[in-house]
Every structure is written in structure tokens, then in C-alpha cells.
Amino acid sequence: MKAMVYRGPYKVRVEEKDIPRIEHPNDAIVRVTKAAICGSDLHLYHGLMPDTRIGTTFGHEFIGVVHEVGPSVENLKVGDRVMVPFNVYCGSCFFCARGLYSNCHNVNPNATAVGGIYGYSHTCGGYDGGQAEFVRVPFADVGPSVIPDWLDDEDALVMTDALSTGYFGAQLGDIREGDTVVVFGAGPVGLYAARSAWFMGAGRVIVVDHLEYRLAKAREFAHAETIDFAEHDDIVVTLKRATDHLGADVVIDAVGAEADGNLLQHITAAKLKLQGGSPVALNWAIDSVRKGGTVSVMGAYGPLFSAVKFGDAMNKGLTLRMNQCPVKRQWPRLLEHIRNGHLKPNQIITHRIPLEHIAEGYHMFSAKLDGNIKTVIEFDAA
Structure with missing residues (x-):
């Protein structure tokens, strides 16, 4: 074959x-x-x-x-x-x-x-x-x-x-009627998660990415508001301003280990073959969700140490939910x-x-x- x-x-x-x-x-x-x-x-x-x-x-x-x-x-x-x-x-x-x-x-x-x-x-x-x-x-x-x-x-x-994982990501967010949901990543899983959030009662869905053609698809397919993080000095501040300075009720990380790999991953990959992923998207999620909110992690992460802001998550009283679908x-x-x-x-x-x-x-x-x-x-x- x-x-x-x-x-x-x-x-x-x-x-x-x-x-x-x-x-x-x-x-x-x-x-x-x-x-x-x-x-x-x-x-x-x-x-x-x-x-x-x-x-x-x-x-x-x-x-x-x-x-x-x-x-x-x-x-x-x-x-x-x-x-x-x-x-x-x-x-x-x-x-x-x-x-x-x-x-x-x-x-x-x-x-x-x-x-x-x-x-x-x-x-x-x-x-x-x-x-x-x-x-x-x-x-x-x-x-x-x-x-x-x-x-x-x-x-x-x-x-x-892709569809099942995106739906599962929205499901793990425990979305309630009227919730504001932010999705990081406008790839297939992020697009499906954003679309699925509406099925679960979301009142507002915002998709964050830096590629205009993917953001356009988020507007067309997921009926979401979109933000290009490359156009903002601090995406967390931008999201706080967009949510009455409280933060979103639910944030879905559909990025995970950056598919391009960060510098450390490329330097170590030849010998260590490890990819834990940049924690950027997950830390943005922790910072931009409201206190007492929920972060759903759909992005794939590997075994390498990542500097995730776990203390901030604990002090904000966040619920973190994640798994392979x-x-x-x-x-x-x-x-x-x-x-x-x-x-x-x-x-x-x-x-x-x-x-x-x-x-x-x-x-x-x-x-x-x-x-x-x-x-x-x-x-x-x-």
C-alpha cells in the first residue's frame, strides 16, 4: 500500500x-x-x-x-x-x-x-x-x-x-447562559469550540488569533467577535477592557504547545526530543478569565516543564479543566x-x-x- x-x-x-x-x-x-x-x-x-x-x-x-x-x-x-x-x-x-x-x-x-x-x-x-x-x-x-x-x-x-475536541473544550468550560467565552486560537479546534459555545448558552464569544484569514473564518463560521493579538500591546488588558474589567467567564485554550515550537524547543529538540510548549496562551487564559472563572485546556502539551502561572490560578479561585477528548x-x-x-x-x-x-x-x-x-x-x- x-x-x-x-x-x-x-x-x-x-x-x-x-x-x-x-x-x-x-x-x-x-x-x-x-x-x-x-x-x-x-x-x-x-x-x-x-x-x-x-x-x-x-x-x-x-x-x-x-x-x-x-x-x-x-x-x-x-x-x-x-x-x-x-x-x-x-x-x-x-x-x-x-x-x-x-x-x-x-x-x-x-x-x-x-x-x-x-x-x-x-x-x-x-x-x-x-x-x-x-x-x-x-x-x-x-x-x-x-x-x-x-x-x-x-x-x-x-x-x-477536531470537531469532537472543540465541542469537548466548550463542554469542559461549563458554560452557563449568557456567559462571555474567549477562545485562544482560530485553528479548527478553536473554531469548533467557539461555534459550540453558542450551543451551550454563551451570550458572547470572542476569538483571539493573529492571522487575519483565520479570524475571518471565526467571524463567518463561529459568528464570533475577533481580536488580533498582534495589534495590541497587551491582549490581557484588551480583553479586560472588553469585559467590564472583570474578565471572561470562560476561556478556552485551543493553542497549547505552539505548533511552530519556541526557541528552547528547537535548540533542545535534536537531542532531547521534548516539547512542553510555550505557556503563553495558557497564561493569557489564566490572566484574562475572571476570578472564579473556568479555563478549559484543549491545546496539546508535552512533558517539558512550562512556567504556568499556577499560583495566579489558585489565588483567583479558577477551575482548570483539561484532557484529551x-x-x-x-x-x-x-x-x-x-x-x-x-x-x-x-x-x-x-x-x-x-x-x-x-x-x-x-x-x-x-x-x-x-x-x-x-x-x-x-x-x-x-
Whole structure:
């Protein structure tokens, strides 16, 4: 099969790999029909995540058609059109039983926090991802769901991570009717979080970024007010002035570890392969939320020490909520919103490319060229 393969920082290409095989009776092999490049893939692309091994295939957002099933798979059959959450999880451990699928205890021997993630380095279990013509899907009776006939492929695709994560970010904010919500970051997750805030009763939504084309999309898609932080000496002061000098009720950090990497990360990456992320966005969130408010953290952070203003958060009486999204928990409500016409998720997709152009796709997304917000990888129909 053809697959995207990592060959080192800023080096990805399409190569021939063996089609994955059934390794466990509850595995499925899925023929990928669409995949996507996620902002968190850039941490891998830049060589800033630990244990990203040469030869790995990235991609944790993908849908496809069931090609083969293991002998104990009961819920799927060959030919089913399925969407696969980015979480690899067993469905039966202590954490899965409580709906914490992203914290599964049985799928990742390399970490005590996060569970398994497709195509996201061996710190997340070492599972090859879906930027390939075929992918092995463990626990096939647990994770994948058959895509409803009425649901568009691209809408299903973004439900596998970006849309579900954005919705989860708004959910963690515990938004109450009339709340002012600030979202840092106008990438796909931030856009979906801002749009979702309205569903949860927000009275005002403000999106902060520094790229005009992304802010324009926030105004168009998320119906949000926007602020370009590059145009202000102190974004925290600007946000305080915009909120009666109290601060927002809820702030969502949809930036996390800066995808470009800060100077320290680039200096240390070659030897340490660590990316904890600049704490700038999170500290802005802590400073710009009101006392007693809530900060929801959706941005991805790695293991390196970050100088977060935890004392300020404590003294302001803030509630900090965060996790990797347990994707499948969000699907029932999101399907309702989409089917009722309240949301058309694929409106944020800006680019569609064949797998053969994956290197150009990563470069375009990384360098923020051509107004790129979300790139879908399309595969030849078999």
C-alpha cells in the first residue's frame, strides 16, 4: 500500500509499506477513504515530540471502509463505512468504564496519563495512523462506528478529532447562559469550540488569533467577535477592557504547545526530543478569565516543564479543566446538531489533496500558506 512515512523533522514522503494484518481477533483492517492533517501533527512533523520514530505513519483523523475483520469482531462487517475516533481504547478498563476513553489503561505501555492515539509517536502507543491506504484498528467492536447514511464523508471525518475536541473544550468550560467565552486560537479546534459555545448558552464569544484569514473564518463560521493579538500591546488588558474589567467567564485554550515550537524547543529538540510548549496562551487564559472563572485546556502539551502561572490560578479561585477528548462520547449530541442543520462541520475545510501530495500538504499547513485552515487527504476509490 501507499502510506505517508516520517523520515525526520520536516521530512515526510509517500512510500510503499506492507498492508497491515489482523494481529488480534478483535482487530479490523480499514481501507482509508479520507484522512486529514491535524495541527497536532505539526509537533511530530517538526521533530519536537518524544519517540517519533523513522518510518512511522501519522494521521489520527480518518474514515474508511472495513476491509477485513478479526474472528471475534461482532459489530462490524466487511464493507461497512466507518469513522474511527483518534483514541485507541479497550472499552472495559477502570477509565473506559467511566467514559475516559482517552485515558485507557490497557493500550499504551509507555505512559501513565494518555491512552493510545493513532499515528502519534510511541509515547502514545506506537500505532500507525490513517494517512495511508489501509490502517489496523484494534478493539474494532469498541472504537469505530458505522457512519449514518445521511452523514457526509467530510463531516464524519472531522468528527474523528477536531470537531469532537472543540465541542469537548466548550463542554469542559461549563458554560452557563449568557456567559462571555474567549477562545485562544482560530485553528479548527478553536473554531469548533467557539461555534459550540453558542450551543451551550454563551451570550458572547470572542476569538483571539493573529492571522487575519483565520479570524475571518471565526467571524463567518463561529459568528464570533475577533481580536488580533498582534495589534495590541497587551491582549490581557484588551480583553479586560472588553469585559467590564472583570474578565471572561470562560476561556478556552485551543493553542497549547505552539505548533511552530519556541526557541528552547528547537535548540533542545535534536537531542532531547521534548516539547512542553510555550505557556503563553495558557497564561493569557489564566490572566484574562475572571476570578472564579473556568479555563478549559484543549491545546496539546508535552512533558517539558512550562512556567504556568499556577499560583495566579489558585489565588483567583479558577477551575482548570483539561484532557484529551474522549471522542465517541461527543458523537450522539454532535450528530443531532448536524442532522438538525445547526452545524455544517466541513465548512472549515480549505484544501483537498491526494495522498501523493502529502509532503506539499504538510509544508503548506506548517507555513500557513494559501489561507490553509484544514486539509483533507483524499484516496483513490478502490
